[in-house]
Every structure is written in C-alpha cells, then in structure tokens.
Amino acid sequence: MFSILIPSYNNLKYLKLCLESIDKNSTKNHEIIVHVNDGSDGTLKFIKQNNIKHTFSNKNIGLCSSINLAANISTLKYILYAHDDMYFCPKWDQFLINEVEKIGHNNFYLSATMIEPYTGHIEFNCGDNIENFDEKKLLLNYKNLSFYDHQGSHFAPHLVTKEIWDKVGGFSEEFNPGIASDPDFNMKLWHHGVRIFKGLNNSRVYHFGSVTTRKKDGFKQNRGDRTFLKKWGITTKFFKKYYLKSRTKYMGPLSEPNLTINYLFELLLCKVRKFFTI
Numbered sequence: 485m486f487s488i489l490i491p492s493y494n495n496l497k498y499l500k501l502c503l504e505s506i507d508k509n510s511t512k513n514h515e516i517i518v519h520v521n522d523g524s525d526g527t528l529k530f531i532k533q534n535n536i537k538h539t540f541s542n543k544n545i546g547l548c549s550s551i552n553l554a555a556n557i558s559t560l561k562y563i564l565y566a567h568d569d570m571y572f573c574p575k576w577d578q579f580l581i582n583e584v585e586k587i588g589h590n591n592f593y594l595s596a597t598m599i600e601p602y603t604g605h606i607e608f609n610c611g612d613n614i615e616n617f618d619e620k621k622l623l624l625n626y627k628n629l630s631f632y633d634h635q636g637s638h639f640a641p642h643l644v645t646k647e648i649w650d651k652v653g654g655f656s657e658e659f660n661p662g663i664a665s666d667p668d669f670n671m672k673l674w675h676h677g678v679r680i681f682k683g684l685n686n687s688r689v690y691h692f693g694s695v696t697t698r699k700k701d702g703f704k705q706n707r708g709d710r711t712f713l714k715k716w717g718i719t720t721k722f723f724k725k726y727y728l729k730s731r732t733k734y735m736g737p738l739s740e741p742n743l744t745i746n747y748l749f750e751l752l753l754c755k756v757r758k759f760f761t762i
Contacts, residue, residue, distance in 0.1 A: 485512040485581065486643065487558035491550035492568040493521040496530060497614050498692065499568040503536075511578040515560050518568075519550035546660025555646070555654055563649050566641040571619070571690040573599075573626045579687040580643050590645040592680040593673055595637040596687040599626060604691060605639075605683070605731075606631050613692060626688050635735065636728025637683030638666040644673070652676055658715075664708030667720045667728075671712075674727060679737040681728055710761055718754045726750075 488506065492499045499518070506516065517537045520528050521544040531538045539553040551565055562584070566572075576596060583594055599622070601609040606629045611617035652672040659665035670681065712720050724730040726741040741747055 485514050485560065486562045486564040486577065487515045487517060487555075487560045487646070488564045488566055488641075489517050489519070489551050489554040489558065490566050490568050491519045491521065491547050491554070492523075492527055493544050494523065494525040494527060495568050496525050496527045499527060500530070501614060501617070502566070502568050502570055502572070505570075505572040509572050509574045509576060511575055512581070514564075514577070515558065517554040517558060519554045521545060521550060544661070546657070547662030548655035548657045548660045548665050552654045552657065555649060558646060561646055562643055563646050564641055564643045566689075567691065569692040570641065571617075571622070572641075573622070573688040573690065576687045576689060579684050583682070583684055584643075587680065590647055591676075591678045592682070593637075593642060593644055593670065593678055594680075595639055595642040595683045596689050597631055597634070597683055597685055598639055598689055598691045599629065600691050600693060602693075605634065606688075610690060611692075617692075622690055626690070631685050633685045633734040634683040634730075635732045636681045636724060636730040636738070638670045638681075638724065638728060638730065639683070640666070641689060642666075648673065648676065648678070656715075659708050659711055662708070664712045664720050667723055668708075668712055668715070670728060671716055671723060679739065681738060682734050713754070713758050713761055717758055718751065719757065722750055722754050 490502065503516065506514065515537065518531055519539045520531055521541055523540065528540060537557065539557060555563060580594055597606065598604040599606045599608050601612040608625065608629055610622040655665050656668050659668055709720055726747055727738065729738065
C-alpha cells in the first residue's frame with residue numbers, strides 16, 4: 485500500500501522497535517525501505533539478515549539525502565516518510581487509507597498525530613527512551629487521549645503520492661542534516677497547488693523525539709531556519725502561521741493568506757530579517 489521510508493543512523497534498538505510496531509499494528513502490507521547511514525552499530529547487518537529493502541551510505545549523509553535515496557527505489561503509489569524512533573499505534577494506516585479514498589485525488593499532504601513524552605501534538609509520557617518505554621501503557625491509553633484533526637501539519641510521519649513527490653523533487657538537500665526540511669517540502673507542495681494539509685487525529689504514533697534523524701555528525705552547522713528564509717523570503721514561523729495555520733482545528737482545504745495588517749507587518753519583518761541574514 486505505502487512505501488515507508490525510514491532514515492536511520494546507528495540507532496538499531498529504536499529501528500527494531502519501529503519496524504516491529506509497523507509489522508504488528510498495520511492493517512495492510514507495506515513496502516519498507518530503510519536508508520542506513522554508516523550502520524556500524526549492527527544496523528546494516530540486521531537489515532541484510534532480515535532481507536529488508538534498503539539503501540546505504542558509509543557515512544551520515546543527512547536526513548534529506550537519505551530519504552531521497554530511499555524514495556528512488558520505492559515502487560508503490562504512496563510515500564510515507566517516518567523516523568526510526570517512532571512506534572506506530574494500531575490501525576495507524578487504515579485511517580490514512582480511508583482519508584485518501586475520501587479525498588479522491590492526489591493533491592494532498594496527510595500526517596499522523598504524534599504522542600510524545602514532553603511535547604508533540606499530545607503530551608503523554610510512556611517513556612523518553614527505549615529502556616523505559618511502557619508499551620502496555622501506550623496501548624491501553626492512546627485511543628482515549630483527546631485531540632482533533634488538525635490543520636497544516638508538517639510533521640512526520642507524512643503521506644503524499646509518489647507522483648507529487650517526484651514532481652517537487654523530494655526533500656531539498658541544502659537542508660541537511662534536516663532542520664526545516666519539512667516546512668520547505670510543504671512550501672514546494674504549496675507552489676505545486678496542494679491545499680490539503682491535514683493531520684489525522686486517529687492515526688497515531690509515539691515519538692521519542694528525533695534521537696537520530698537530525699544528528700549533525702560530519703556536517704557544518706546548518707541553520708535550517710536561515711536557509712528557509714533566504715530561499716523563500718519568509719520565516720518558517722510565518723509560513724506555518726499564515727499559510728499552513730498549523731495546530732489549528734482542520735476546517736478544510738487552505739487558501740491564500742488574508743492580507744491583514746498583522747500579515748503585512750510580519751511579512752515586512754521577514755523581508756528585513758532576510759536582508760540582514762548572511
């Protein structure tokens with residue numbers, strides 16, 4: 485059904501848990517593609533022994549490049565990008581499938597709802613690392629945690645068609661190791677005409693908190709927010725507030741921002757900030 489792309493960088497314990505959760509909590513069979521960065525902790529050996537489809541680099545090439553390589557060998561209509569430190573809750577995929585069928589076209593960006601120990605869409609502590617992870621507590625409670633379908637999500641796991649992924653060129657690799665790559669991808673979708681940016685309440689994952697995917701090993705310091713500002717002329721904060729309307733209740737497809745006084749004033753501040761950004 486989905487090609488699930490998972491970048492991993494020497495994070496084998498979390499990756500195993502992630503893959504186990506997909507295996508036992510999915511309603512459909514999915515194509516799983518792991519990009520292994522380095523893999524010297526045993527990840528590459530594990531992937532090969534279990535015949536898991538994968539791409540490989542002998543060093544950390546960053547989240548964006550990792551996902552793009554994995555996407556190149558995907559074979560299914562839909563691409564779902566995930567982190568290796570996520571636990572997929574039961575029937576996570578069925579809710580996404582139902583939404584895709586309801587939409588009836590390809591111009592969408594759907595995401596799940598993240599449960600995290602200290603932040604996320606839903607704050608609910610079932611452990612902040614794999615050693616103290618309380619799977620039983622999560623499975624007993626995840627369905628009863630109050631939230632809603634939300635607008636403008638830019639968080640993983642997210643689902644798009646491979647057709648649109650290819651048209652916009654996947655992730656922009658100037659954002660490696662990964663900060664602000666998600667809003668940049670959303671901006672490219674926006675310019676492509678996508679207006680459905682919807683986070684589904686019932687599709688849920690537990691997220692330990694980016695323990696691997698944005699490691700900066702081997703990279704010069706890259707301020708993704710500055711890269712975004714220089715590229716698009718606005719800040720990620722401005723984009724999420726006025727375009728995606730992030731974290732508000734989902735009310736349907738988005739439209740162009742209203743040219744209010746606040747919008748124009750904050751847009752001017754973005755332009756000034758860009759002028760002084762090196």
